[in-house]
Amino acid sequence: xxxxxxxxxxxxxxxxxxxxxxxxxxxxxxxxxxxxxxxxxxxxxxxxxxxxxxxxxxxxxxxxxxxxxxxxxxxxxxxxxxxxxxxxxxxxxxxxxxxxxxxxxxxxxxxxxxxxxxxxxxxxxxxxxxxxxxxxxxxxxxxxxxxxxxxxxxxxxxxxxxxx
Numbered sequence: 001x002x003x004x005x006x007x008x009x010x011x012x013x014x015x016x017x018x019x020x021x022x023x024x025x026x027x028x029x030x031x032x033x034x035x036x037x038x039x040x041x042x043x044x045x046x047x048x049x050x051x052x053x054x055x056x057x058x059x060x061x062x063x064x065x066x067x068x069x070x071x072x073x074x075x076x077x078x079x080x081x082x083x084x085x086x087x088x089x090x091x092x093x094x095x096x097x098x099x100x101x102x103x104x105x106x107x108x109x110x111x112x113x114x115x116x117x118x119x120x121x122x123x124x125x126x127x128x129x130x131x132x133x134x135x136x137x138x139x140x141x142x143x144x145x146x147x148x149x150x151x152x153x154x155x156x157x158x159x160x161x162x163x164x
Contacts, residue, residue, distance in 0.1 A: 078147040084156060091142035092135065093127040100124055 015029040018038055025043040103124060111120025123134055130138075149156060 072144070073148060073151060075144060075147040075151055078150050080143075080146060080150070083158065084146050084150075085143075087146060087156065088139055088142045091145065092138035095138050095141060096123075096127045096130065096134075 015031045017027060018030050019028040020026075020043070021028075026040050027043050027046045028038050028040045029046075030037075031039055100123070103121065106119070108119045108121050108124055110122070110124040111118065112122055114121050123130060127135065127138070146156070
């Protein structure tokens with residue numbers, strides 16, 4: 001990670017903040033690419049590197065209040081080809097199926113109104129029968145996942161022969 005901080009490269013991996021010393025303005029991180037068990041950086045240097053990269057997945061404003069402000073990776077510069085846009089619908093539908101399967105295993109069933117006590121939910125039905133608003137939520141999550149993969153350097157390539 002030090003190369004990322006010094007040279008200004010875009011980080012290509014995740015680090016875990018293990019501690020923060022407000023008095024000393026130092027931050028300690030676990031970096032799987034480092035030979036050290038823990039690396040310590042001046043807070044300003046760490047924040048400069050990671051703010052520039054927009055690779056924060058979350059930001060804690062104050063440890064006292066535990067206020068959480070979501071800060072997903074900026075994907076506005078990622079452009080998808082038509083074939084990846086088509087992939088969005090398959091991912092969205094499968095995400096709904098996974099969600100529904102997990103809820104079903106917990107005892108949830110279809111009901112026209114959500115009722116947490118009776119374990120009823122209006123979305124416990126096939127994806128094709130969901131209202132467009134619900135489908136749009138799944139589509140957005142799928143699209144952002146595909147864009148994140150591209151941003152992180154992965155290429156999604158469809159095999160000609162679709163057999164596993």
